[in-house]
Amino acid sequence: MKKNLFAIWLFLSLPFAAMAQEQVLLTLEEALAISLENNVDVKNAKLETLISKATVKETTASGLPQITGTFDLNYNPAIPVVFLPNEPPFGDPSIPSDVIPARFGVSYQSSLGANVRQMIFDGSFFVGLRAAKTYKQLTDYDLEKTEIDVIESVKKAYYGVLVNEERIRLAQANLSRIDTLLNETRALNEAGFVEKIDVSRIQVQRNNSYTQLERSRAALEISNQILKLQMGLPQEYDLVLTEELKDFNKLTETIDLLDDPGSDRIEVKQLSTNIELVGLDLKNNQSQYMPTIDLVGNILRAGAGNDLSSVYNKQNWFGSSLIGVSMSIPIFDGLAKSARIQKNRIQMQQLENQKYFIQESIKNEVFSAKTNLKNDLAILQVQEENLELAREVFDMSRIKYTEGVGSNLEVVEADAALIEAEINFLSALYDGLVSKVDLEKALGILNTSIEN
Known part of the structure; x- marks a missing residue:
């Protein structure tokens, strides 16, 4: 020294x-x-x-636990169309077609969440x-x-x-x-x-x-x-x-x-x-x-609105969560x-x-x-x-x-x-x-x- x-x-x-x-x-x-x-x-x-x-x-x-955060804000200029059968009891006789076009969704959507993955065995x-x-x-x-x-x-x-x-x-x-x-x-x-x-x-x-x-x-x-x-x-x-x-x-x-x-x-x-x-x-x-086994989990809050100003209103936001086990098995x-x-x-x-x-x-x-x-x-x-x-x-x-x-x-x-x-x-x-x-x-x- x-x-x-x-x-x-x-x-x-x-x-x-x-x-x-x-x-x-x-x-x-x-x-x-x-x-x-x-x-x-x-x-x-x-x-x-x-x-x-x-x-x-x-x-x-x-x-060690792998934690990631997510944030999304999406705008739909044209909301996707979903086709439904024009049949009773939901049919509309005034429509000559055998299908009814319907739009499901809103113009603005946003979400905030966190994902967790912990290795159990690898x-x-x-x-x-x-x-x-x-x-x-x-x-x-x-x-x-x-x-x-x-x-x-x-x-x-x-x-x-x-x-x-x-x-x-x-x-x-x-x-x-x-x-x-x-x-x-x-x-x-x-x-x-x-x-x-x-x-x-x-x-x-x-x-x-x-x-x-x-x-x-x-x-x-x-x-x-x-x-x-x-x-x-x-x-x-x-x-x-x-x-x-x-x-x-x-x-x-x-x-x-x-x-x-x-x-x-x-x-x-x-x-x-x-x-x-x-x-x-x-x-x-x-x-x-x-095989490899992982513990997975996530928590998500999502909201939507037809106007950007209403997307983040409290009443338009809802939560969801998930906990599970994921296993991957190699076969060939x-x-x-x-x-x-x-x-x-x-x-x-x-x-x-x-x-x-x-x-x-x-x-x-x-x-x-x-x-x-x-x-x-x-x-x-x-x-x-x-x-x-x-x-x-x-x-x-x-x-x-x-x-x-x-x-x-x-x-x-x-x-x-x-x-x-x-x-x-x-x-x-x-x-x-x-x-x-x-x-x-x-x-x-x-x-x-x-x-x-």
Whole structure:
């Protein structure tokens, strides 16, 4: 709860920070909290849960009394004619026809009434009520799945920004190191101790280092924009991450993850709920073979007059009422219900097959994720050793060169090897962090560290 309050406060303060051109400091935990409040997919999933709640209320309402009011005011420009037989004792000998035309009715009629219908028995109502509640549960699972996907995307984007920031720091250090070497070599060339080719060789290495720095800066800008997009923040905000890659490179915690048994995956829960919904639809179709019984009632007041002014006179109005039971019995619908029932059963078989497949896929996903993480950890260890060795080789080459017992070419090659080792180490570290996220997702524990 405290994390949510902090996230809301932080997000509300962001527009003011952006207008003031201030930097917004974020940890990974804070970035995740803001994402779960502001990501568009999460927002829509939350709205879907509200729709499901309204659906439950709508379904429940159909079992409550349904009351409607009616009001009519009719004018008959020509009153209908009714024909009567011209026979005794009501016949009129003066009329030559064998029928007598008669007008029954008045020019104006009005009525005011209320109708009530209360369901007594309808099998589909109770099934529908259960289905609505199950649908609400499904939307809750959909929200959880969306939050897991957002957490995965934000974590990977966050690590991507940290990696590019570290690449920039290393590239700047490399450029500073090669600039120092370039200045020293130029001085030695001017003093006649080294040839011009030695200066050119280092200049080429300096240009390569500068290019690497500019690429890292461009990659950082792109990764920052990706992170803000995943968090649901406008691109104008200036984010500054307060953590470094070493804060997440916890070997013990990562190794423990390999022995974690995990928990039930949300995808299986979603499929199980869908199977339940199809089963309820099957019961609904079966229940439609049963009759429906309703209690009906109405009350009516009606009046009439030959003139509009006399329609609403009290003496021209009369009342009536009705109370009864209505039963509807299905007899034959062309086997439509039977076809729907057959379709439901086939759909359940499809979902059961899909559930089995996804369960097996999850096992394979966990196996692959653990294998990838183990492999990435091994590669990371090797790359870390290579980085230390590359630093030692460069330092030794630099010392030999300054003492006049080593060549300029050795220093350039050692510097290039050091830069390559740094890049490989950062790539291995990022791959390891991404593999860790993939394993957490495969085990179904990716969202357990986030408090709702």
